[in-house]
Amino acid sequence: MDADWAADLQAVALTLKLAGVVTLALLVLGTPLAWWLAHTRSRWKAPLSALVALPLVLPPTVLGFYLLMLMGPHGLVGQATQALGIGLLPFTFAGLVVASMLYSMPFVVQPIQTAFEAIGARPLEAAATLRAGPWERFVHVALPLARRGVLTAAVLGFAHTVGEFGVVLMIGGNIPGATRVISTQLYSHVEALEYPAAHRLAAMLLAFSFAVLLWVYRLRTRGSLLATGATTP
């Protein structure tokens, strides 16, 4: 039982670390992308939007399979990482981070993009007439006005990463301490017929996910998650 506990705790810690890293990285990369998508008139907007949204409809195993091919020894990314001396990403924590970022991307990009679009051009124009340059307009006007969208994005991105399974299994495998997260630990418990231990983890995830969604819905008293551009799988 003690060994079980230790393994569970290790999985929980790894999950939180993964979700934290992925959320931060997605906020840093996803916010400029959301800004671009919200303002561009480029013909690349539609294809890129579709690409970002793909994980919403794709079975995680499809994404995981292609990532495995890409990042494997014969894939383009795999050859690049090997040439750079990083080695191969599949079945490592770094590989898990990359895969999770792609998988959780729409949950971060879409709420931020929707929030940027909701601001409209006027506050930014007003800021320009008040001597604020492009960077100042982004930092001092757009970001504060989109803060709810950014917060929603962070929470949804975090929660969605915590809850993923298929991609993790394809890319990360189930290596204790490296890639074994809560969902795969739960899977191991069930395979070993350790139902009480499985219950413990399953209930934890259920409560966590409900609490997160409750918080998000409270944040936006009207409308639904769909209205923010995000859906739950």
Place this chain on the structure above:
Amino acid sequence: MIEATLALSRGAFTLDVALSLPTDGVSALFGPSGCGKTTLLRCLAGLERAPGGRVVVDGQAWQDGAAFVPTHRRAVGVVFQEASLFEHLDVRANVAFGWKRLAPDQRRISLDDAIAWTGIEPLLARSTHGLSGGERQRVAIARALAVSPRLLLMDEPLAALDAARKAEILPAIERLHALSGIAIVYVSHAIAEVARLADHVVLMDAGRAVAAGPVGELLSRLDLPLPPGEDAGVVLQGEVGALDAPFHMARLDVPGAAFWTRDPALPVGHRIRLRVLARDVSLSLAAQPDSSIVNQIPATVEAIADDTHPSQVLVRLRTHAGGSALLARVTRRSAQALALAPGMAVWAMVKSVALLD
């Protein structure tokens, strides 16, 4: 001096103007909705780019050939139709938003002045959310003033407000130029606002500047697509000339004419602006000493034009001594009966004048 040569196309709409505006007063861009006045204003602000255009303000090129100074580097202040306050900042932070981005030596207008001129001291600690439409617009004006602009652009700042709010803000806008010395370009489709605020008017129609000139001259012209009907009239500028204390009346002197009105409680010498509507002016071939109309002004007929209704005509008059222009509305039958024709001497019987400030 503001010089602008701008041309651009947006679908069916084409803007094509070349104009110069004085910087010592309030210039109105006046015309119906969709005539391009807002687009022109946005080009002056740099929010819209007319390729190959030219905008020079007091010798500084804001746009010339390929050179284009972005909005945030132009010494411009803009007040939009909706106040467009920053909802995440309180009133004080909104007013200071642009001011704190200026180098200290560029702050010709102090934050305190901008706040005092718009009367928003009581609002400073408030959030923007509880403000009325009029309060929001005053905060927006203070915010634009606080960047010490060379040019203050106002895009129908009263259009979204009800009559009571308009009455609350108009006096503040009227004082702005006198207090700050900043050149103001004011966009409006409401002739009442133009009559009250503008010194110089540019009449726009279908993307072109149809005519430009001092407000008194331009609004009296009969050859322009000015709003016809009840609003036809002239604006006259002058001063309080004399008082008749026992009868509580004052004489308002404008070039070439004087009008007695009820005493507005202003001192002699005070600058005033009058609006005389065409419907309040009738014509007579001789002075009428036995009439109750006190304001009988000798003038010469300059032109006659059709009014909106076929029964009426508009007559443009010039008061004697090369003075002001007046408009009179009379019936076509009267015009024929009196044999009105350009060059004829008549008496303008003015039933009422409106003191605008």
